[in-house]
Amino acid sequence: MIKDTILMTGATSFLGRRFLAYLSKQKVDVFATASGENKNLKIQKMNFLFPEEVKETISRARSSVIYHIGGLVNLSRDYEVYKNCLEINTIGTLNLLESLRDYPPKKFVFISTEEIYGNSNIPYTEESKVDPPSGYSISKLAAERLCMIYAKEFKFQLIIARIGTMYGPGDRIHRLIPQIIVRAINNKQIDLNSGLKKRDYVFIDDVVEALIRIKEATFNNGVNIINISGGRSYSLRKIVDLILSFAKSKSKVFYGQIPERLGEADEWLLDIHKASKLLNWQPKTTIGEGLRQTVDYFKKR
Incomplete structure (x- = not known):
């Protein structure tokens, strides 16, 4: 049975910590996970690279909404970085998606990046050509595509949030x-x-507000890509x-x-009109x- 809860990966990341703190203040039931050891007893350890560990965690959580924030962010042009990004961001996401086979959520929110657009014409719209210039952005684009495949197969609603350059307290x-x-x-x-x-810089609390609105919003399409940034x-x-x-x-x-x-x-410059229309959101x-x-x-x- 699917529960009316949120599962969050990457709960100890910059965005994850800020988002989790907000949800906790609002008394929202959150099943928070992170790949490494941490002192917060409310955060469960889940390593994407171990499919059985991921499957067992998903089985316990059975959440109706999943925010997949976890992953490796590194824009360096380096073989080892490319390899690690593909393993963690792409294969790790694949392991997470496969674990949803028995417990598909109602809504799956995948955190992606503005860098996917690369050298496309600005401002980037959600329909702009993707031109990832790094191992990191390639790994995120591949993960996006996997999310789309599984969303169609398991019939859950997918929202891909392509986020600008985040900054703020706690970075x-x-x-x-x-x-x-x-x-x-x-x-x-x-x-x-x-x-x-x-x-295109975006303040961390504005991103958190957008993620909350994604949970509350109604979408007509099964797969939705939304730019979130300062504009x-x-x-x-x-x-x-x-x-x-x-x-x-x-x-x-x-x-x-x-x-x-x-x-x-x-x-890099993101067109955020779609976020304004679908989420009634603007960076404040x-x-x-x-x-x-x-x-x-x-x-x-």
């Missing part, structure tokens, strides 16, 4: 914006690439200027010290307000 320290913020707070030198490429693009130089201002930093910034990633587009947080909150968060750490 992992190894990611670019937190690295810049920490160095700015400590008045240390900041070495970057050209800083000219533009990205505006900013150069890294603009982001750095704002961070330095909010941190009151004396850091010196040197551009052109780090090479650009191979094949990466000059600008300006880039300035979002970065101010993020700088304040890292100042207090």
Whole structure:
């Protein structure tokens, strides 16, 4: 019997932790999972690469809504990264989907990425050509396609959320914006690439709001792709200027010290009209307000 609960993978990720905290405050019944060991007793260990472990977890959860947030995010152009992304993001997703054979959910939400669009014309709509430039985005696109196949076979509703460049309080320290913020707070030198490429940034709490609305929304189609992002693009130089201002930093910034990633587009920009129409959702947080909150968060750490 399917239960009126949410199953979440990747509960210890940046997005997973923020989303789980919100759901817990709302007293929503969540079966949260993560691949590694953690101190939170409410989060169950589930490694995607072990099919029997995944199947046993799904059998216990039997949730009506699944948010598949878990996976590996790494945009590096490197053989080992490509291999790990394909194993975790693609094969891992396949193992999860196959485990749903006996307990298919009503709704399956797959968290994907803006990078899938690659060098397509901007702004990217959900119908834009996909042109993944990295092992990571290739692995996510392959996982999307697998989700579509299983959604049709098991007759569950699939929502693929292609999300922009997330940032905000709680972000992992190894990611670019937190690295810049920490160095700015400590008045240390900041070495970057050209800083000219533009990205479509979206504040973490706006993404959480969109995910909630996906659960509540009614969709006419069995398979739905929805862009979730800020709807505006900013150069890294603009982001750095704002961070330095909010941190009151004396850091010196040197551009052109780090090479650009191979094949990466000059600008990512998502068209979010579909999210507005289907979810009645718009990002609420300006880039300035979002970065101010993020700088304040890292100042207090």
